[in-house]
Amino acid sequence: MKLVDFVKEEIAVIRERDPAIKSNAEVLLYPCFHAILWYKVAHKLYNREHFFLARWISQRTARRTGIEIHPGAVIGKGLFIDHGTGVVIGETCIIGENVTLYQGVTLGGTGKEQGKRHPTIGNNVMISAGAKVLGSFKVGDNSKIGAGSVVVKPVPPNSTVVGVPGQVVKRNNVRLPQSDLDQIHIPNPVSNDINLLKQENDELRWILRTLLNEGSEPEEQERARRSLMQESRMNNWEYGTDGDGI
Ligand SMILES: CC(C)(COP(=O)(O)OP(=O)(O)OC[C@H]1O[C@@H](n2cnc3c(N)ncnc32)[C@H](O)[C@@H]1OP(=O)(O)O)[C@@H](O)C(=O)NCCC(=O)NCCS
Numbered sequence: 608m609k610l611v612d613f614v615k616e617e618i619a620v621i622r623e624r625d626p627a628i629k630s631n632a633e634v635l636l637y638p639c640f641h642a643i644l645w646y647k648v649a650h651k652l653y654n655r656e657h658f659f660l661a662r663w664i665s666q667r668t669a670r671r672t673g674i675e676i677h678p679g680a681v682i683g684k685g686l687f688i689d690h691g692t693g694v695v696i697g698e699t700c701i702i703g704e705n706v707t708l709y710q711g712v713t714l715g716g717t718g719k720e721q722g723k724r725h726p727t728i729g730n731n732v733m734i735s736a737g738a739k740v741l742g743s744f745k746v747g748d749n750s751k752i753g754a755g756s757v758v759v760k761p762v763p764p765n766s767t768v769v770g771v772p773g774q775v776v777k778r779n780n781v782r783l784p785q786s787d788l789d790q791i792h793i794p795n796p797v798s799n800d801i802n803l804l805k806q807e808n809d810e811l812r813w814i815l816r817t818l819l820n821e822g823s824e825p826e827e828q829e830r831a832r833r834s835l836m837q838e839s840r841m842n843n844w845e846y847g848t849d850g851d852g853i
Pocket of ligand 1: 782
């Protein structure tokens with residue numbers, strides 16, 4: 608694509624999606640204009656295996672614009688990155704057409720995958736400010752990711768995803784039941800671990816006591832079990848770990 612065509616396309620994209628723009632010349636002030644222009648150069652070099660030069664351009668552009676696009680990423684037409692600061696697009700990311708990203712978006716990996724490690728973003732997707740999309744899954748066409756969400760699972764087309772971890776709250780513009788979206792009464796992992804340890808400890812004491820009492824009358828075994836439970840309750844009270852105490 609010629610530079611003139613690129614500039615025309617960018618003007619159309621930015622005027623369509625940012626009501627704040629007042630004149631075509633302002634397009635030159637948008638960090639995304641420079642980031643995408645230099646990405647195109649770097650991507651060509653990357654495809655020709657000039658990896659160092661490609662990365663050099665990408666890193667230089669990242670320092671100037673705040674938008675880090677790995678030259679290996681594959682980006683479709685009509686990408687708009689509003690504001691831009693803190694946007695990161697990983698090497699194996701594939702971005703469809705007419706995608707909008709806001710500041711602080713990461714299209715990254717989880718560190719657990721090899722090869723294709725970054726997400727595939729469908730057409731007409733909007734990823735709001737600060738959202739993180741992590742892993743090599745697909746975000747379906749026409750979906751929206753809410754600000755501050757952390758998405759770690761595939762997103763079906765036409766969905767709205769919000770929260771940490773991201774949950775689909777709307778599909779085809781219809782609200783889904785939100786029973787599992789309570790982000791206030793989240794389980795306390797430390798308390799859960801302690802309760803699990805206590806339960807295992809009780810079981811071990813019970814086995815020990817049973818082994819010690821082996822061969823004795825059942826009533827005696829029952830008495831031993833009761834005394835064991837009594838001890839366990841005393842421990843809970845002493846350490847204040849009963850119920851929601853932690
Ligand atoms: C997600 C978003 C795109 C709205 O999409 P939508 O499909 O119109 O969804 P709705 O507004 O109907 O919201 C659906 C539900 O998600 C909740 N929700 C919306 N955005 C949310 C967010 N970022 N985090 C948590 N919950 C959110 C809403 O409160 C609503 O809950 P309810 O059904 O209990 O009322 C929008 O809320 C958002 O996050 N926009 C940010 C855009 C942005 O980054 N702007 C930066 C400009 S500089």
